[in-house]
Amino acid sequence: MKEKKIIYPPGDAGIWIIIYIELITFGLFFLGFVYSRRIDVELFNSSQLALNQTSGFINTILLLSSSYFVVRAVHSIKTYEIKKASKIATHWLNAAIGFGGIFLIIKMSEFIEKYSEGINLSTNKFFMFYFLLTVFHFLHVLLGMIILFNIKEKTKIQGYNKNDLKGMQTGASYWHMVDLLWIILFPLIYIIR
Amino acid sequence: MIIFDKYTKAYIVLILLTIFAYSLGKFELINGSLFIVLIITTFLKGSIIIDYFMELKDVNFKYRLIPLIWLFIVLCGIVIGYYF
Numbered sequence: 001m002k003e004k005k006i007i008y009p010p011g012d013a014g015i016w017i018i019i020y021i022e023l024i025t026f027g028l029f030f031l032g033f034v035y036s037r038r039i040d041v042e043l044f045n046s047s048q049l050a051l052n053q054t055s056g057f058i059n060t061i062l063l064l065s066s067s068y069f070v071v072r073a074v075h076s077i078k079t080y081e082i083k084k085a086s087k088i089a090t091h092w093l094n095a096a097i098g099f100g101g102i103f104l105i106i107k108m109s110e111f112i113e114k115y116s117e118g119i120n121l122s123t124n125k126f127f128m129f130y131f132l133l134t135v136f137h138f139l140h141v142l143l144g145m146i147i148l149f150n151i152k153e154k155t156k157i158q159g160y161n162k163n164d165l166k167g168m169q170t171g172a173s174y175w176h177m178v179d180l181l182w183i184i185l186f187p188l189i190y191i192i193r
Numbered sequence: 194m195i196i197f198d199k200y201t202k203a204y205i206v207l208i209l210l211t212i213f214a215y216s217l218g219k220f221e222l223i224n225g226s227l228f229i230v231l232i233i234t235t236f237l238k239g240s241i242i243i244d245y246f247m248e249l250k251d252v253n254f255k256y257r258l259i260p261l262i263w264l265f266i267v268l269c270g271i272v273i274g275y276y277f
Binding site: 038060 | 235
């Protein structure tokens, strides 16, 4: 009898356990936000007006683009011979890190703006969730960038090839998870009223 | 003629859906039916990331199912929390 081949997710198995745990954690935060809003809809809607939807939108474009650049880097390693692949992938990873950096700068300026307006964690329940969710996500982006930087350094010295790219796929999967979380965060915090 | 691969097509769809979501918020167009459309497009965006960026489309189904179920539950929770 022919045995059915099991295809595992790309990257290290450990990263997928981390990803699933992170998704559950953030998922609970999202639902906490939604059900706290039910108690005081007016407060949540009026507080949301203080947020800048355009910066949320730009940040979404930046993260999606950064994720796409990482996909291109992985695809390059899979497609081309090692020297060419490493060169192309390094460029894509530089772009991904750059876009991630702009995301952090925009988010940081948003945090500073809110603090200078006297808005912080204890202002009200909406802003408690806003800061908890976005700062927690911010830290994930920061960690993701450190991972991408290390992957880029290894790529530069031709450390990955089409038969050995598990390390790169592991970091890429983490980066896409950060993107996936923002896909929910953006409409939840900035758009839906 | 420019030929886009599946990743680029996925990226373009993600950008277009993000512009759509932003427009709904910016022009305050969110009402009952457009809210549901926004939730559906968010599910679509999430599943594109899961399938094409995370490359789970061709892996064993259970590994793909976990993030898809997560996405579905979270978005259903948002719908229930906002409208019921």
